[in-house]
Amino acid sequence: MGFADQRFTVNLSILFTDLPLLARPAAAAAAGFSEVELWWPWADSATPGPAALDGLRGAIEDAGVRLTGLNFYAGRLPGPDRGALSVPGEESDRFRANIGVAAGFAASLGCTALNALYGNRIAGVDPAEQDALALENLALAARAADRIGAILLIEALSRTESPRYPLVSAPAAVEVVDRVNEATGLGNARFLMDLYHLSMNGEDLPAVIERYATRTGHVQIADNPGRGAPGTGSLPLADLLDRLGKAGYEGRVGLEYTPGDRPSAEAFDWLPRAAR
Template identity: 70%
Template sequence: MALPDPRLALNLSLLFTELPLLERPAAAAAAGFRAVELWWPWPDDPAPPPAELDALRAALKEAGTELVGLNLYAGRLPGPDRGALSLPGPESARFRANLPVAADFAASMGCPALNALYGNRLPGVAPEDQDALALENLVLAARAAHRAGARLLIEALNSAESPDYPLVTADAAVALADRVNAATGLGNTAFLMDLYHLARGGADLAGVIDRYAGATGHVQFADCPGRGAPGTGALDLAALAARLRAAGYEGWIALEYRPAGPAADGLARLRATGPAHQGGTR
């Protein structure tokens, strides 16, 4: 049967983690998915050796997979970190060192979106100082993304799981994207609409979609509660995808969930049970 939407992508930082990184693109393709996204695969290294980048590039191309989203350096994910760009000192320096590396990789893959996670509030550091640093780094990131032919994405997380993260609503993330666009004049910074985080934070998803579909550059989905596969919680992926398409969003919806077992099993169930939806195509 058809999937709930024809433009679903897989997050290979959460799915197929039972496999080495370089085997995951082929596994996604074998499961019937040709579009994938990744968190920065080297959480301790913003600028890995060229051979490692070349190996990942080759794995993606040999599998026939399209890279549709890539996180900029964000520290340890999953783990205690929630981004680096607002953190003074070494982490901000690592974020800046990553910009040309990630942008060049994105350009080589035709990747249209680079996601920049803001970073947690730090004790003893004034929020306004972190915000000033964040805007400075986001301007640099937007320019790097522009050179790569990509959008820069800004994501809202949820306060229950990320209590020190300052962007926990769609309003806050979109407002920051607007500030970056005003500062650069490039217009290439957009909202990453993570439906799981928004739902976990108590947002009215229909209202967020209707209000911000036009400001959205990428969408991610996991069911809520639980951050599991579609059908394990209360969210209706097919209905949400249909609403996004009706509101004018034509991009990818990435499945960024934690599988309960082998990823291929859950994806096979999704294909077997997912209602068809005739959405837009690229």
């Protein structure tokens, strides 16, 4: 697999953020990419109005790129406030209200992967109560994803960056994947393998790949330390992608790294244009 043989998708919520949201799809296309992904673009609204949705849809279509991945509403990202679906009260209500909106927007652009961030532990709330709420909401999300022919992604994050987020290992995330699939009977919940987050948690990445490659619906990369482009840290990302391919993974790899102190358009020199 390596770099040259992979299908890359650019995350427009962490790259090209020096540009307005509606200008980012065209910038990704100008950099040579044909596929993009997004965190939920409206952190302050789980249910933005038609004008906002139509504007972003038009920008993606006009740029000639394809939206391949979209997060459900997850609060304000980036930052420590991760996820909404396991948070009782208003945040969970917002997540539920967002499910149909996000799925409809994804379907309108042919997007086939929806990512649901679990949600932080809340002081004074029994973790078992949060887990029960999470399973209920994830099942709703999985059914909505299934109706549009999409998979539901469940991700482990870095405990350093998200200390109150409960899914901070590959086994913990895959356990939730299994619970959702058992609850719905659909089998469309999959693991999102973010190699940067897993490396931050000290996991044995070759072992994770060997064990979970066939359970994985999407992969995201950034180098470590620094969360920069491949080659700015010490992770052997080309080798890890080779291992993924040999282990049976055939999906996309999302570029979810920061450009550093340069414009995003200059942060792809590690990847020949012909490979984008």
